[in-house]
Amino acid sequence: MKAASVEWQKSEWKRIDKPKDLIGKIKEYLEKAIKEQVDIIVFPGFTGVFFNQLNCPDNISLRSLIKEADSREYIEQVKELSREHKIAICPGSYWQKEKNNIYHESCLIINGEVQLKQRQIYLARWERELGFSRGEKIELKEIKDWKLALIISTDVFYPQVSRMAALRGADIVLCPAGFTGEKNRALPLSGLWQEVQQNQFFAIESGFNGFLGEQSFWGESVIYAPLEMTKKGDGYLARNSGQQSLIIAELDNKKRRKAISQFDVLSQLNREFYQQMKIFRGRWMQ
């Protein structure tokens, strides 16, 4: 399985000022990926929100963007692209309204169909302040003998999400992401990098480096694997070194299994001990 992650610098996001330009750019990257025989591609977190922002240029705050949140047009356009491009696409993340709730969501599109949907399960402080709702479950999709899960942005800091995906057999985690605040390389290390190490799946992270309203976001685009199977023993199969905006790596499940046999984390889970975890029995308020 060949995987790709997209990373556009702030200057590139700034140059996009119409929704059709964004769709054009996505198309350009799908074509690049297909040329490289990529099977699955992940676009940055918040790409769908950025699309909405381009549709309503007068909205300059996150709060006003939320009011207009509607991902349908964006998803329809990516579905259309997906019919012409034979590649599995995670279109990044977007905000989705349902009744009176608003969710941070992502999906996987193949052949013009949404095959897997995932809502962010935990919220960042700024998302709580803006009144977002939480997803309640994690689902996996099997594609060509590979089990895929989507873990969205903030959820990389909640290890229970990754653990549940791993124990349900996830081979690959797709992660559109984007963080507020000052750029700090230690943050992704404490997020998806370490989730990969404690669960030993592959992960494809795609970071958003643009603005939503006046809020600046940053993120890295990286393809992770267990340490034991990476060339430098650092857990990175491929990452953006500032030179390229499409990061590509071959995911070899045989190599991953060999790496797991050298350091098999999940084989030593202590289920008896974990019964001490009251929080996960819905008793954390007691």
Next chain:
Amino acid sequence: MEFLIEKWFNRKISLDRIEKYFKQLQIKKRKLSKDINPEDIRVSCVERQIYPVNSLEKYIDMLCGFVDQAAKENSRLIVFPEYNFFDLFGFIPGFSFINQILNKKAIKNKDKEKDRGIESHLKGNNYFLTAIFKGVAKPVEAGVKKIVSLLAKEYGIHIYTGSYILKEKEEIYNAGSLFGPDGNLIGTQKKMHLTDFEVKLGIKRGNKMEVYSLPFGKVVCPICMDATYFETFRIAREMGVDMVILPIANLEEYSTWKALRGIWPRVQESYLYGFKSSLNGWIAGMHFTGKAGIFAPLSMTEKKDGVLSLSPFYEGNHLITANINMKKLYEAREKAEYHEDKNAEFEKNFIEKTYNIN
């Protein structure tokens, strides 16, 4: 063989001899202020090299040296590493000679083994090592506890013993104890996640974690691999813990990336302080490496890297010390941007849904 080893070690590690030696040492009793300010607590972690000894006094001197230094730095707590008793294997007759041969052979074969993925010959010799571990367990436990108890009392400091082999009803565990500044035992914690090597040795795992209330906060004392699992730290937070003591002894060549799989990410996701002590060096053909470190959530550290103090090298003897501040920790939890959220619906029946436990 186990019986003979136990008898021999009982002779070598005499509690009377320990007491007598402490009297000779004439340690100046330390007067630390009884008013503890939880906003300004100093803690120290030991990184030390294995040094097989032929007398108990040399072992006491070594431990005492670290405690003395920590006391001079006004630390309230000092943490010794996992397998803190390996030096006492020096009591085994002929050990020094065998040790030298095994270490030389292992160093020579190191690269070959790395390339071919071969385990150290001793790692495979389970019966022999299990017998040694079982034989030394009782006398070493008694000796280490006695020494640490006296050091804690003399210096008026909390001391975590580092880990030793605990024998209970013919089963052996990797465990460590915490002593208070009055010299009394606060508690003993067994390791709950084992390495493959420990499983092969027949070491059993603990299934329960206990929390200890110190005058400056609540602490738990899991061991090494326990920090590879987020569950350990999640349970700690539920128990109201602010600090985690984590002794390690990594049987592998050092890599920053491998080291990053342990306590550092756990501290970040759990928002508490982490104190890591480490054992290093060669013994019986096995090579241990690792840095001592004191960690805090990213936002609480000067360089925003989650490190309050880190040993400069992964081998040798180092004592690292840092100040911790409970008020700042609670404030950081309140302000955390990407942590501390709860999702009751997702968490409901998480254990059953995730671990297949009914």
